[in-house]
Amino acid sequence: MDFDLSDELIAVRDLAREFAEKEIAPTAAQDDKAQTFRGDLVRKMGELGFYGTMIPEAYGGNELGALAMVLITEEIARVHSAMRVGINMQIGPALTLLQFGTDEQKNKFIPGLMTGETIGCFAITEPDAGSDVAAMRTTATKDGDRYLLNGGKLWISNGPVTNGGLVYAYTDRTQKHRGMSAFFAEWDQPGLTRRTLETMGAHCSPLGELTFDNFPIPTANLLGKEGDGFKICMWQLNQTRLNCAAGALGVARAAKEAAVNYCNQRSQFGQKIGEFQMNQDSIAQMIAHEEAARLLVYRAAWLADQKRPNNLEASIGKYCAAEAANFAADAAMKILGAYGYSTEFPVERYYRDAKSYQIVEGSSNVQKMIIAQDALGYRKANR
Numbered sequence: 001m002d003f004d005l006s007d008e009l010i011a012v013r014d015l016a017r018e019f020a021e022k023e024i025a026p027t028a029a030q031d032d033k034a035q036t037f038r039g040d041l042v043r044k045m046g047e048l049g050f051y052g053t054m055i056p057e058a059y060g061g062n063e064l065g066a067l068a069m070v071l072i073t074e075e076i077a078r079v080h081s082a083m084r085v086g087i088n089m090q091i092g093p094a095l096t097l098l099q100f101g102t103d104e105q106k107n108k109f110i111p112g113l114m115t116g117e118t119i120g121c122f123a124i125t126e127p128d129a130g131s132d133v134a135a136m137r138t139t140a141t142k143d144g145d146r147y148l149l150n151g152g153k154l155w156i157s158n159g160p161v162t163n164g165g166l167v168y169a170y171t172d173r174t175q176k177h178r179g180m181s182a183f184f185a186e187w188d189q190p191g192l193t194r195r196t197l198e199t200m201g202a203h204c205s206p207l208g209e210l211t212f213d214n215f216p217i218p219t220a221n222l223l224g225k226e227g228d229g230f231k232i233c234m235w236q237l238n239q240t241r242l243n244c245a246a247g248a249l250g251v252a253r254a255a256k257e258a259a260v261n262y263c264n265q266r267s268q269f270g271q272k273i274g275e276f277q278m279n280q281d282s283i284a285q286m287i288a289h290e291e292a293a294r295l296l297v298y299r300a301a302w303l304a305d306q307k308r309p310n311n312l313e314a315s316i317g318k319y320c321a322a323e324a325a326n327f328a329a330d331a332a333m334k335i336l337g338a339y340g341y342s343t344e345f346p347v348e349r350y351y352r353d354a355k356s357y358q359i360v361e362g363s364s365n366v367q368k369m370i371i372a373q374d375a376l377g378y379r380k381a382n383r
């Protein structure tokens with residue numbers, strides 16, 4: 001077992017760290033407050049190749065691997081978690097196109113996602129279909145050489161700003177989940193109404209409601225066959241879950257660093273507050289949870305790089321990393337006291353952003369369901 005990163009991976013991690021500290025950190029607080037979507041930074045990350053680590057060069061990628069994606073994502077999320085979401089919105093559609101798309105679809109859509117010219121998304125969730133993906137109601141009805149989409153999607157990351165991404169809809173509702181299909185939609189056309197939604201955290205990652213009224217998608221943009229949508233969706237979620245897990249590691253690390261720094265600066269009762277054992281207990285637990293989660297997430301990425309199944313490992317990693325991020329943000333808030341609660345300092349942002357990781361891409365409870373049902377023999381996670 002080799003725990004050392006290759007020189008190439010160290011270089012890409014350092015590049016991401018430098019980019020995050022130089023380009024994202026200086027305006028992170030004001031971007032968060034103003035809820036600014038930083039399309040310029042999305043394109044800059046594209047220029048640096050951050051979206052292409054699992055994509056061949058022919059489509060604008062660099063094939064550095066899944067572990068490279070995790071390392072980059074963690075560095076970006078450590079500085080500003082909301083900017084991490086944008087990475088996933090580029091990678092998710094690109095990987096799914098690579099896996100299920102025709103040559104024409106790959107050539108047409110992946111390069112734009114790599115550069116950030118296409119602002120991606122994946123539209124799965126609906127008002128009554130969150131954890132239960134198969135409960136979605138949006139339909140896609142064939143009409144000559146196009147499908148017409150009717151229905152709506154809710155809580156869609158990049159919803160207000162996306163110009164191209166994945167959407168899942170029923171082409172045959174009588175077939176239950178086997179009647180779901182996956183499409184690549186080019187959004188800037190009539191038939192789509194967007195509404196921006198407000199949330200507690202991840203403010204620079206715009207979240208939206210999409211409503212479809214005969215929204216057209218060319219039949220050429222169907223991924224796989226009609227009815228392949230549910231399996232494509234499960235496959236996609238397994239890839240994008242790893243990105244969320246890496247994001248949670250970044251938040252856990254940021255909160256821990258804030259707590260450690262503060263413990264070394266702040267004195268009360270005549271001594272540095274790091275001298276108090278109750279704070280040491282918090283710091284020790286933050287570090288243990290974060291390090292354990294990191295090993296799990298890296299293992300899931302390593303398995304992906306070996307082309308081995310990793311659904312179970314990605315779920316374990318995502319669950320543990322989300323919980324570690326929340327533990328760390330909560331503990332940092334307690335250690336920093338009013339300085340943690342104040343909106344003039346970043347810990348309250350970590351706290352708000354951490355919550356998203358227990359919700360997105362399969363809530364912590366969905367991950368536990370996947371893990372437990374695999375152990376009990378009810379539903380195999382790796383297939």
Ligand code: GRA
Binds near residue numbers: 084125366
């Ligand atoms: O037997 P079959 O042919 O009918 O196939 C079944 C099964 O074998 C069928 O699907 C197949 N299947 C899979 N195939 C490949 C199930 N899981 C997989 C898989 N991993 N790979 C139906 O299976 P089922 O077990 O009956 O499915 P289910 O109970 O309806 O759902 C399972 C489950 C709960 C795990 C699933 O629905 C799920 O993952 N739910 C969570 C939804 C989720 O993660 N949503 C995320 C929304 S996007 C988002 O959060 C954006 C965040 C952005 C960001 O922050 O980055």
